[in-house]
Amino acid sequence: MMHWRPASGFVGDVIPFCHDGRIWLFYLLDERPDDPTAGPSGMPWALVSTTDFVHYTDHGVVLPAGDRDAVDFDCYTGSVVADGSRLHLFYTGHNPRRGSADGAFQVVCHAVSDGDPTRWTKLPADTFGAPNGFVPQDWRDPFVYRTAPDEPWQLVLAARYADAPDRRCGVVARLSSPDLSQWELAPPLWEPHRYITQECPDVFQWGDWWYLVYSEFSDAFQTRYRIARGPNGPWLAQPRDTVDGRAFYAAKTVEFQGRRFFVGWIPTKQGDAWQWAGDLAVLEAHQQRDGALAFGLPSEVVAAYGDPEDVKLSPLDGASAEPGQGATDRYAAWIGDVVPPHCLITLTVDVAPDTHSFGLLLHATEDGEQATILRLEPQRNRLVLDYWPRGRTGPAQWQIHGDIPHAVDLECPCPLPPGRHTLQVLLDGPTAQAAVDHRVTLTFRSAPTVRSAHVGLFVTDGAVDLVELQVARLGG
Template sequence: MMKRQMNNYIRIVPALLLLLITGCSTDDGMEEMDPILPNVNDLGIYPQPSSGWMGESDPYNTNGWTADVMPYYENGQYHMFFLHDAQNKPAGEGFHDIHEFETDDFVNYDYQGRAIDYGNAGQPDFAIGTGSLIKFNDTYYYYYTGHNGTSAFLEENPRESVLLATSQDLEHWTKQGDFIITAPEGYYNFEFRDPHVLYNEEAGEYWMLVSAQTDARKAVILLFTSDDPAKGNWIVQDPLYTTTDEENYLMMEVPDLFKMGDYWYLIFSENWKDRITHYRVATSSTGPWEKPINDMVDGQYFYAGKTVSDGTDRYLAAWTARKSPEANSGNKDFGGNLVVHKLNQRADGKHLAVSVPSSFSSVFTSSITLEITEITSGVTENGNNFQINASEGQSKVVFQNMNKSSMISGAISISQEANAGIFLGGNENPSESFRIQMEPRNNKIIAINSGRFENVVYYNFNANTEYNFELIIDGSVAVLYINDEVALSSRIYNIYDSGWGFYAEFDTAEFNEIEISHKD
């Protein structure tokens, strides 16, 4: 039974008053920074933290990357807390302090700088991991992961734990030094992280989900419950979800739980096999949990997705991985840019879908003329409609460089045996560029980087059926949406510097009502 209490009653601190007295403070506050515009040709709708936030002489005064996002909504503002991955990490210092963007539209972001600092080498949060926050009475409770893998610390302490900081204003955070939750008996203390806290109206209590492993190294999402966060008492329960033998996930990171319509959804990310954000669905918050046939809404470059709701709409936020070195030939690396999808239910009212946030329509308002630079045999042009017959192999149409942040939109229809898609970020030969390719016979959309597979999301195509699409490009981030149902986020360098176009292989495809739009 889910409510069976194990012999690990975790009593942390008897009262909030004691928490506030004994905590150590991170009272640096956060000064509002200028909106992030990494490049004069970028809009900053997929932000990363800028340099300068610690002063010109500080070694951390470098650009950084957005890592795991911990969103919170209040009074018209989305507080997009995230792990800051600095480009320059001085020796002996900790890392992954929590920073914040603020936005009210997912288009314009104000960088707020650091919210919660990492500790020193003798403290459990020498490095910080993912967490979440809730408001109880007049106090904000930020539960986060403490991580310290130094050998001296590990002699007497677990590597990972759940820690707490509190605030009265969402700006100044005080660490509560007497609060700590470590892995209960039967669970592995090296892998115990990513607390997600919510008030579960169905259960009438507060829930904390923690990514964990059993001592036998089986991945679970462990459940703790409390009737009053101010008391600091969290009681461990049975796991909310355990990886199946078929899945065999080593770790299910960054869990999230919410209700939409008639269903409950459990989201988590696995980082050892394919690096994908997955979801499960149930009619109750306690399960049983069903795995959809397609249990992902984006591919391997959209990681650690967590949701946030304004009470009407819900959004899914994650980071799109960078590459090192920063080139299409580089290797996928930790951290990147914040990407946000609008989260919806499909027509069946059960399975999840994603679409472009509606606010984007207020940005890409200036439609420009398509300028064709090359068109091969097999391509028929009719205004902004292009029919491609590639039965001989491959045919394409190439357009002039887009030069800055853009949205490409239209409709696509592909025959059963064809591959078709969009190429960009290379040269005018699709095989030597970055391709986002749709394959009806395989029911998937894949990213191919100069002939190398890089990314995939599964989607059930019907041959010769028209599907709407939008491709949002800002800097080196490109996000393709298909029919307001799935997305494929990619990291593509040199997009502005080369032509782009449509292509088909082996059979026929149509690209209709094509538009490319910029900001005025």
């Protein structure tokens, strides 16, 4: 299983931290007890560590939830920093029984360690809530950093202005401290005047650029980023400002051996509804000359798969014997063998000008009639996920979700000029990650009705020349 999940429970927000030559991935442990009569229990921090995002060591719960009446009954998202030999952990405290009629208050909490990331001592005296002018129910996800070794510590949070339009009051609030104990309110880092709030903020410097990463708490639910020439902004949007799609959420970053990784989670689903928490997932960022970021699968993850084998394709419905033997009419498809549930699929094609769409059929039936579809659309410069057949709204033939062109919460802008393109797909049971040209990624979860496992290729209103379609088995 490449997308790690604990034996009992699910991975919520991940807090990555580099220390002692390892990547320590703290995460919110969503235990989802099966017994509805069980007494309420809060949310703790658990920990898993790795050096390659392939092999993991599970350290279990390292920051227990507080007792029933504690301000940190739930230990929500935060950050970890080192100050000399001492480690500091900042997190969000929440208790549904404390607050007002408008909801429970959120507070910033502090814990320390003498250097062991698995052992922490809470410091209740350092707890503080939102000052006047901010909504006390949204004062969360503290991220602590320094702009330079001799500068004060900075702490940014997901916050909301009080007495402001509800869906435009989100702000990345900021405080400063000389000692990581006493904090003073500073000018906000970013106030975009849009959306409810900007969750899980993360700030880092990479070369000549500064980056602000956040998860947009709106209908989109996507992790986005902004860039600036200095640590205080102004924060500029890139043409492609998203990290991934709806199914890679609350991503935070870590630098390891000179590389930058984004670590988030793939939500589980109940029917068509996304749930909170799921499986751990990672992407590697690559910096472009203009400061923009490209994303792909880490090389260590790719290397975990064995020697690739060519997929033998058979034409469907009168298609040419092989892709690339002439332009298609409206639609042509080719179906291949059954692939294992845990594998890496690599497709490389040369795309003819004016091609409308092409892509992969995953989890497909032998006749290609049912499939999970990764569709690349050059005329729209986007990558989308589709399912066929789509769901129905009633028994009649016309009562089908045909008015939904694809899974609209799973699409990414993706430059697709004519020429060669490579699509990698990491299949990991029900979860998957697709990467186009080591530049654009789309994480997704297969439909629960999927039963077959053929792989196929298709093209619509255009032509592609097949360079390779290969499958590599995990550990093969």
